[in-house]
Amino acid sequence: MIKFEHVSKKYDDKVVLNDLSFTVDAGETLAIVGFSGTGKSTALKIISGLVEPDLGSVHLDSRNMSMVFQYSALFDSLNIYENVAFAFHERDDLKNKYTESQIMQIVSEKLRLVGLQNIEDLMPSELSGGMQKRVSFARAIVTNPKIILYDEPTAGLDPVSSTVIEDYIIRLKEELKAASIVVTHQMSTIKRTADRVIMLYEGKIVWQGTPAELLEAKDPYAHQFVYAKREGPMKTTAEAR
Amino acid sequence: MDKEFFRETLSYKIITFLKDQIAEKVDLTVYIFKILVKVIKDILNLRVGMKHILNQAARFGVDSLPLALIIVGVSGMIIALQVTSEMVKQGAVDYIGTLISLVIVREIAPIMGSFAIISMVGSSMAAEIATMKVTEQVDAISVSGVDPVTYLITPRVVAGFFIMPSVIVVATFVGLFGGYFPVHNIADIGLSSYLDSVWLGLYEKDIWVELLKAAVFGTLISLVCASIGYKARGGAIDVGVATTNAVVYSFIVIVITDFLISYAFFY
Numbered sequence: 001m002i003k004f005e006h007v008s009k010k011y012d013d014k015v016v017l018n019d020l021s022f023t024v025d026a027g028e029t030l031a032i033v034g035f036s037g038t039g040k041s042t043a044l045k046i047i048s049g050l051v052e053p054d055l056g057s058v059h060l061d062s063r064n065m066s067m068v069f070q071y072s073a074l075f076d077s078l079n080i081y082e083n084v085a086f087a088f089h090e091r092d093d094l095k096n097k098y099t100e101s102q103i104m105q106i107v108s109e110k111l112r113l114v115g116l117q118n119i120e121d122l123m124p125s126e127l128s129g130g131m132q133k134r135v136s137f138a139r140a141i142v143t144n145p146k147i148i149l150y151d152e153p154t155a156g157l158d159p160v161s162s163t164v165i166e167d168y169i170i171r172l173k174e175e176l177k178a179a180s181i182v183v184t185h186q187m188s189t190i191k192r193t194a195d196r197v198i199m200l201y202e203g204k205i206v207w208q209g210t211p212a213e214l215l216e217a218k219d220p221y222a223h224q225f226v227y228a229k230r231e232g233p234m235k236t237t238a239e240a241r
Numbered sequence: 242m243d244k245e246f247f248r249e250t251l252s253y254k255i256i257t258f259l260k261d262q263i264a265e266k267v268d269l270t271v272y273i274f275k276i277l278v279k280v281i282k283d284i285l286n287l288r289v290g291m292k293h294i295l296n297q298a299a300r301f302g303v304d305s306l307p308l309a310l311i312i313v314g315v316s317g318m319i320i321a322l323q324v325t326s327e328m329v330k331q332g333a334v335d336y337i338g339t340l341i342s343l344v345i346v347r348e349i350a351p352i353m354g355s356f357a358i359i360s361m362v363g364s365s366m367a368a369e370i371a372t373m374k375v376t377e378q379v380d381a382i383s384v385s386g387v388d389p390v391t392y393l394i395t396p397r398v399v400a401g402f403f404i405m406p407s408v409i410v411v412a413t414f415v416g417l418f419g420g421y422f423p424v425h426n427i428a429d430i431g432l433s434s435y436l437d438s439v440w441l442g443l444y445e446k447d448i449w450v451e452l453l454k455a456a457v458f459g460t461l462i463s464l465v466c467a468s469i470g471y472k473a474r475g476g477a478i479d480v481g482v483a484t485t486n487a488v489v490y491s492f493i494v495i496v497i498t499d500f501l502i503s504y505a506f507f508y
Contacts, residue, residue, distance in 0.1 A: 045380075048380075048383070048384045049383065049384075050380050050383055050384070063386070065384065065386075066384060066385070067380075067381070067384040069377045069380070069381060070377075071376065071377065073376060073377040073378050073380065073381040074378075074381075075373075075378055075381070075382075076376075076378070077369075086382075086385055086387070087385045087386060087387070090382075090385070090387040090392060091385060091386045091387055092288075092386075093386075139381075139385075149384075
């Protein structure tokens with residue numbers, strides 16, 4: 001479970017998160033949506049411990065967490081096997097827990113789960129963007145995490161690759177029963193993967209509900225987002241300047 | 242009026258620039274010092290893997306050796322060229338090798354070797370880690386439950402400490418032999434006489450201080466370059482800026498440290 005309580009964060013003078021609170025239960029997927037620069041990725045970074053909040057707190061029921069990054073963030077000096085097995089080789093509590101042959105078995109099983117086989121010896125630069133994204137999924141789930149954070153998992157992918165990635169998010173939710181957060185702009189990803197949606201604007205929740213409610217919502221914020229209208233209560237970062 | 246205004250504006254700009262530069266360097270030094278404390282903790286807690294140290298040591302040695310040998314070798318030749326004719330004029334032929342060995346062992350090999358290593362290894366270290374930082378690879382290490390400083394910086398610092406003395410010792414031999422050729426051509430001194438003169442001027446202390454300098458410089462180059470790379474944020478431009486800063490800051494740190502060590506041991 002993830003409990004995000006009254007969190008505020010400022011970068012210089014810009015308020016990115018403003019007394020933001022939400023909860024994600026085990027087995028639930030929350031989509032955080034909103035225009036660019038509204039604090040979605042900052043919320044993920046605070047949950048993952050990469051950024052400290054100025055105010056408020058985050059409670060997690062497990063430290064076994066992983067994150068799928070927008071641009072995959074594979075380690076480009078390591079091959080695919082070393083990338084996926086990274087936590088087993090480097091994390092103090094996992095280093096001596098498994099033999100190398102067990103790790104090899106786990107890695108190939110996770111790669112198979114994301115539809116990849118016999119690519120262990122390749123380097124990340126030898127893979128397409130979609131394949132890199134799938135490897136990053138395999139790396140994220142290799143330790144069977146209890147919390148999974150997805151930062152724009154389908155950004156920059158073609159529609160078919162996006163559907164494949166969404167299928168993995170759904171499958172992982174069922175298999176791992178993890179508490180998941182998906183930060184995305186894609187309506188199809190929201191519709192297919194999320195149980196609940198919160199919409200952020202200027203660091204605050206301006207709308208929340210289910211994906212079905214989002215599509216039907218008359219609320220001006222939700223309406224503007226769903227129909228991608230320039231006119232409405234929300235200004236993009238460029239317009240706000 | 243315009244001139245006065247310009248002067249005021251210019252002086253204001255210069256003062257502001259200097260203040261910013263000093264504040265930036267102080268911040269950076271504090272940041273590097275914090276990383277050093279973390280590295281020392283990792284070493285004391287044996288949290289650094291031998292495999293990573295050996296990988297980094299291999300890269301450090303292999304990448305830096307050719308350039309270090311060329312620079313120190315040619316520097317030896319230049320010094321010999323400059324001092325030999327003067328020494329011949331002064332009738333101090335027997336001391337040519339002594340003077341050359343003193344300069345090369347005490348200063349040229351550690352300093353010029355360090356500059357070569359900063360250019361080859363330090364810059365690539367800073368660029369690699371900065372790229373990892375701006376492409377979220379460092380964040381991915383953190384989220385995996387692995388400390389990025391322990392994984393990225395500590396092995397590089399330990400490798401720098403252990404491998405740099407070997408690079409500098411080899412470079413010293415090349416520098417001394419490089420110095421022989423001008424000496425032979427200008428003063429017509431044979432190899433055995435030259436070597437006798439070289440050994441005559443060397444004290445055990447010179448060797449130990451050279452090794453100490455090499456180990457300290459190796460540690461500092463890795464620490465400074467890796468830390469500045471690790472501090473990078475932004476995009477491609479920031480990787481370039483971090484790399485340049487790492488090289489410049491390393492040069493300054495090495496020169497100051499060299500002065501302090503030389504002062505402590507030779508004066």
